[in-house]
Amino acid sequence: MARTAGSHSDITGPRVREAALRLFARHGFAAVSMRQIAGEVGVQAGALYNYTPDKQSLLFSLLKGHMDELLAAWTAEKSAGDPAARLEQFTRFHIRFNVERPEAIFISYMELRNLSPENFEVVEALRRAYENELEAILHDGVTAGQLEVPDTKIATLAVIAMLTGVNTWYRAGGRLSLAEVEQIYWDMVRRAVGG
Amino acid sequence: MARTAGSHSDITGPRVREAALRLFARHGFAAVSMRQIAGEVGVQAGALYNYTPDKQSLLFSLLKGHMDELLAAWTAEKSAGDPAARLEQFTRFHIRFNVERPEAIFISYMELRNLSPENFEVVEALRRAYENELEAILHDGVTAGQLEVPDTKIATLAVIAMLTGVNTWYRAGGRLSLAEVEQIYWDMVRRAVGG
DNA sequence: TTTAAAACTGAACATACGTTCAGTTCAATC
DNA sequence: GATTGAACTGAACGTATGTTCAGTTTTAAA
Numbered sequence: 001m002a003r004t005a006g007s008h009s010d011i012t013g014p015r016v017r018e019a020a021l022r023l024f025a026r027h028g029f030a031a032v033s034m035r036q037i038a039g040e041v042g043v044q045a046g047a048l049y050n051y052t053p054d055k056q057s058l059l060f061s062l063l064k065g066h067m068d069e070l071l072a073a074w075t076a077e078k079s080a081g082d083p084a085a086r087l088e089q090f091t092r093f094h095i096r097f098n099v100e101r102p103e104a105i106f107i108s109y110m111e112l113r114n115l116s117p118e119n120f121e122v123v124e125a126l127r128r129a130y131e132n133e134l135e136a137i138l139h140d141g142v143t144a145g146q147l148e149v150p151d152t153k154i155a156t157l158a159v160i161a162m163l164t165g166v167n168t169w170y171r172a173g174g175r176l177s178l179a180e181v182e183q184i185y186w187d188m189v190r191r192a193v194g195g
Numbered sequence: 196m197a198r199t200a201g202s203h204s205d206i207t208g209p210r211v212r213e214a215a216l217r218l219f220a221r222h223g224f225a226a227v228s229m230r231q232i233a234g235e236v237g238v239q240a241g242a243l244y245n246y247t248p249d250k251q252s253l254l255f256s257l258l259k260g261h262m263d264e265l266l267a268a269w270t271a272e273k274s275a276g277d278p279a280a281r282l283e284q285f286t287r288f289h290i291r292f293n294v295e296r297p298e299a300i301f302i303s304y305m306e307l308r309n310l311s312p313e314n315f316e317v318v319e320a321l322r323r324a325y326e327n328e329l330e331a332i333l334h335d336g337v338t339a340g341q342l343e344v345p346d347t348k349i350a351t352l353a354v355i356a357m358l359t360g361v362n363t364w365y366r367a368g369g370r371l372s373l374a375e376v377e378q379i380y381w382d383m384v385r386r387a388v389g390g
Numbered sequence: 391t392t393t394a395a396a397a398c399t400g401a402a403c404a405t406a407c408g409t410t411c412a413g414t415t416c417a418a419t420c
Numbered sequence: 421g422a423t424t425g426a427a428c429t430g431a432a433c434g435t436a437t438g439t440t441c442a443g444t445t446t447t448a449a450a
Contacts, residue, residue, distance in 0.1 A: 165356025184349055188350065192386050193386075
């Protein structure tokens, strides 16, 4: 029997997500209508409901998907070794990952407040899991006597805030290459945590 | 003659701004209706138009007012002296100022995209002026041989991003006092810029 | 070529939006 | 206590919103 007759949701589905991501990043979740998203995809608004039960779920799916991707990428890349090396690896990874996905990063910070409480908790838990990765490195560094941090929790948040700030100004093809940016930030991070 | 008969716009006006600030910070500019703002103030929506020509101008007024206040406060507080001392002063000032106005800070970063191009330019220029205050300190510090910064522009943005990040977690009455927070961040900033 | 599921349209739904405005209420001046 | 203008109401305006759904088109398997 025709199990997948007429189907090309595997084409439209991703296009809906891409359009929503771009528009949410540019104008904000509340300012974007389902008709605008549909217009970008070249489809009527009603067709979107083949891909999301509602607008709120679409946002949640984008944010959760981004966090899953972030954690998976870090898990795949991270290595054992001494804390200073791991800290450098984290620093470079975070910058590179963020710079490659400015829109996803943007809405992950901006649109949390538009999630329902349950959905917020899910995304927030993933964010904390990512922060814990850095905190573990800092903690190990202090234990090993390689780093000097009065409060690893605060240092974690300070470092992440500093690194994520790259996204507010970095543009590919600008004055500095990504490698230069990574190096400058790594120097600052290393010194900030007494490494 | 009755020049100011029936007037108490000096009461309602600020209340409109406070309600708008709070609601914009909590739910986002686009997600907040004029009727919600009016409801918070205890007035009908039409009455708001005695205080702003439209919703967009209300947002602009809040953002511009905040930036003016920020620059005025720093101008009043900053002193001459050696760069390291000025950097410490800036660090402590920025943390304190931000922590006292979490909502204004929040919308100043989040709602820029909802400003018209002309209004955006105005606010953006003020933000750059503030950044230039820090960059001048770093520049003087490098010139004086007190600091070691490969790129003052990037260091400026990195430091501000790090300091502004305090707002994402700091709550009055929490684990750390404001003085402790200032000290921890000042230690990190000082080391990050080689001071 | 038939068939049936998937994809999509187009119109409709109730509701909400920003903004305007004629009319009413209020409070300060005379 | 009368007057006058500011402050505000309440209803209306055109338009837009998220979502639903009966009906049509498209696609791939049979």
